[in-house]
Amino acid sequence: MKKIYILLLSVSFGFSVSAQNNASTDLTTKNDNSIYKIKPSNIPNNSKGVVLWSNEFDNAADWILDNTCAYASYTINGGYDYVAGSNTPALSACTGSGTVAIDPNSGAPAQWRFETDANLIPVSALSPFASATASNGFLFIDSDACGGGDGDGTPIFVTARIASPIDLTNEPAVVLSFSHNYRWWQDTRGVRVSVDNGASWYQYEITNNSGYPNDQNSGNPEITSIDISSVAGGQSSVIIEFYYEDNDYWAWYWAVDDVQISRKDQHNVKNVASWIYGSSTYFAEYGRTPVSQMDQDWIIGSQITNDGSSSQANVTVNADFGSFTATATLADSLAADSTRIVETMETLALSAGVYQGSYTVFSDSDQVGGPNFGDNVQERNFEITNDVYSLDGIGNHPSGALALESYGSYSWPTDASDGLVCATMYPFQNSDTINSVTALITSNTVEFAEAILYIIDSTEFINGMFGNAIYTSNLHTVSAADVANGFIQIPVDDGSGSLVVAPGNYYAALELYSGGNTYDIGILSDATVGQPAWSSAIWYPAAQAYTNGVAFAIRLNLGASSSVGIKETSNDVSVYPNPSNGIVNITFENNESRVITVRDISGKIIKVENINSNTEIDFNQFGKGLYLIDITSNGETIRRKVTIQ
Numbered sequence: 074m075k076k077i078y079i080l081l082l083s084v085s086f087g088f089s090v091s092a093q094n095n096a097s098t099d100l101t102t103k104n105d106n107s108i109y110k111i112k113p114s115n116i117p118n119n120s121k122g123v124v125l126w127s128n129e130f131d132n133a134a135d136w137i138l139d140n141t142c143a144y145a146s147y148t149i150n151g152g153y154d155y156v157a158g159s160n161t162p163a164l165s166a167c168t169g170s171g172t173v174a175i176d177p178n179s180g181a182p183a184q185w186r187f188e189t190d191a192n193l194i195p196v197s198a199l200s201p202f203a204s205a206t207a208s209n210g211f212l213f214i215d216s217d218a219c220g221g222g223d224g225d226g227t228p229i230f231v232t233a234r235i236a237s238p239i240d241l242t243n244e245p246a247v248v249l250s251f252s253h254n255y256r257w258w259q260d261t262r263g264v265r266v267s268v269d270n271g272a273s274w275y276q277y278e279i280t281n282n283s284g285y286p287n288d289q290n291s292g293n294p295e296i297t298s299i300d301i302s303s304v305a306g307g308q309s310s311v312i313i314e315f316y317y318e319d320n321d322y323w324a325w326y327w328a329v330d331d332v333q334i335s336r337k338d339q340h341n342v343k344n345v346a347s348w349i350y351g352s353s354t355y356f357a358e359y360g361r362t363p364v365s366q367m368d369q370d371w372i373i374g375s376q377i378t379n380d381g382s383s384s385q386a387n388v389t390v391n392a393d394f395g396s397f398t399a400t401a402t403l404a405d406s407l408a409a410d411s412t413r414i415v416e417t418m419e420t421l422a423l424s425a426g427v428y429q430g431s432y433t434v435f436s437d438s439d440q441v442g443g444p445n446f447g448d449n450v451q452e453r454n455f456e457i458t459n460d461v462y463s464l465d466g467i468g469n470h471p472s473g474a475l476a477l478e479s480y481g482s483y484s485w486p487t488d489a490s491d492g493l494v495c496a497t498m499y500p501f502q503n504s505d506t507i508n509s510v511t512a513l514i515t516s517n518t519v520e521f522a523e524a525i526l527y528i529i530d531s532t533e534f535i536n537g538m539f540g541n542a543i544y545t546s547n548l549h550t551v552s553a554a555d556v557a558n559g560f561i562q563i564p565v566d567d568g569s570g571s572l573v574v575a576p577g578n579y580y581a582a583l584e585l586y587s588g589g590n591t592y593d594i595g596i597l598s599d600a601t602v603g604q605p606a607w608s609s610a611i612w613y614p615a616a617q618a619y620t621n622g623v624a625f626a627i628r629l630n631l632g633a634s635s636s637v638g639i640k641e642t643s644n645d646v647s648v649y650p651n652p653s654n655g656i657v658n659i660t661f662e663n664n665e666s667r668v669i670t671v672r673d674i675s676g677k678i679i680k681v682e683n684i685n686s687n688t689e690i691d692f693n694q695f696g697k698g699l700y701l702i703d704i705t706s707n708g709e710t711i712r713r714k715v716t717i718q
Contacts, residue, residue, distance in 0.1 A: 130329070187211070238312050247301055390432055401415045
């Protein structure tokens with residue numbers, strides 16, 4: 074296991090959870106075993122214009138490699154910081170010439186290598202490198218393999234520069250794009266452009282050590298496209314250089330492939346991100362909202378970028394959820410190289426069910442079916458439930474979109490192995506009843522780990538006043554069945570069998586205990602949808618609250634019993650055998666119309682069937698595990714748990 078560090082990053086308090094307005098921070102680690110994020114890469118974002126120049130790193134002679142830490146002699150005319158999303162002044166030089174780190178593969182000073190083995194990526198979630206031409210060569214630097222202590226005078230600073238300049242004399246609008254793959258831990262990486270034979274450079278930082286995000290992993294591959302027209306457009310001698318610096322940390326790596334310069338498309342609007350959320354949720358996108366807490370007004374929209382060289386008129390987003398649609402159009406044109414938000418508020422009356430939305434953006438000049446339409450569509454799903462309230466959408470996201478993280482007793486130094494609190498905030502518009510809390514746990518959670526549940530007002534949580542929680546559970550000990558099921562469920566009972574809460578904002582907070590990492594416990598966190606500050610949060614044992622930025626899978630179960638309108642037992646229904654080797658029979662006392670809904674342990678619906686007689690379900694296609702069968706008729710639902718061996 075890699076060394077673990079804490080980096081505290083100041084971030085603004087993004088929305089009001091009650092009356093407080095505190096500063097917050099994100100906790101971060103260099104620990105491949107604690108965070109499992111994979112960014113979805115199903116939406117292409119590469120330039121689609123005419124390719125003017127390309128290189129697949131299949132010929133080492135095409136590139137000049139250097140590890141002399143000569144950055145200090147370069148003149149940086151300015152650049153763009155992709156981390157901060159803003160222009161930057163001249164950037165700092167190499168941290169110091171010192172003694173450079175030694176590459177254990179060659180015994181030479183660490184520098185770029187040309188590799189053909191895509192399995193060299195040192196992060197299992199990102200391996201093998203999935204660039205289109207990895208097998209014929211890619212550019213690779215592996216700081217992780219070099220190791221070394223932080224700040225020990227063994228930095229890595231390497232550059233890879235094309236050997237022959239590129240002539241773009243007749244091309245005023247050009248885009249540089251490349252495939253790459255990386256994990257970020259304090260390392261700087263980027264690309265720069267020179268038009269005066271390397272005397273001066275304009276550079277584009279992709280990561281640097283000034284800020285460390287939750288978003289540690291790139292896509293596989295990540296396709297980065299950069300408009301370099303202002304620097305390289307119309308120039309006769311263009312040089313491209315990739316640079317990497319570990320800043321004298323035990324950092325990660327960078328793999329780069331399939332670099333090209335293309336003519337910039339004239340007409341290309343791009344859907345960067347899309348959303349739908351209730352007007353009372355402080356911009357948070359709840360994956361599951363119970364009918365009792367559902368907003369009437371919903372905000373639906375997209376962030377749209379004009380990646381083309383011409384302004385675009387009538388830029389429109391159309392969101393289609395099947396049973397309802399929403400459309401919004403910019404009142405004016407979208408200028409080239411600009412980004413705007415296009416959204417609308419819709420009044421919706423929704424019944425229980427999963428809603429799958431497709432968001433399509435277009436303009437007068439970039440239409441459906443056009444040459445640049447591959448990046449115009451985003452998908453977003455959400456669910457209206459009878460009784461489950463969850464910020465996370467695990468089990469409901471579009472195929473290929475799920476991005477998971479985890480946080481727990483193993484994520485931080487030993488002073489946080491016991492007493493770390495993971496929490497999710499829930500706004501209540503109406504009084505309601507909480508009967509239990511379900512939390513999805515990681516596969517490395519160990520039997521005998523422990524947790525305490527708090528239902529606590531948002532202000533009290535931020536201030537660490539857990540003694541003022543409106544509900545505190547008994548100590549829950551994780552069982553072998555909990556580990557096998559992948560979740561824990563803690564009852565909420567104030568003496569009446571449940572807990573009634575008034576309108577307000579509350580955290581469902583789990584305090585984790587591992588016996589000093591003897592019995593580790595982790596909570597899954599849904600990173601598919603970026604969430605606003607404080608919708609999900611951490612309380613660190615050193616007495617400070619931190620925003621999480623994504624969604625802990627800590628779910629409320631509402632209703633006075635185990636589920637609203639749901640019964641666990643009924644003499645009218647038989648479900649057998651249980652456990653089963655695959656085939657489960659369902660029989661009834663009388664024949665009437667019923668709906669059978671089957672869910673896996675994450676809550677994902679895997680089968681829905683309308684029946685009016687006895688039936689059987691073949692679980693062999695779904696695999697071994699625990700499943701929930703809901704049988705609904707006449708407004709009443711009977712729920713049975715079945716185990717497939």
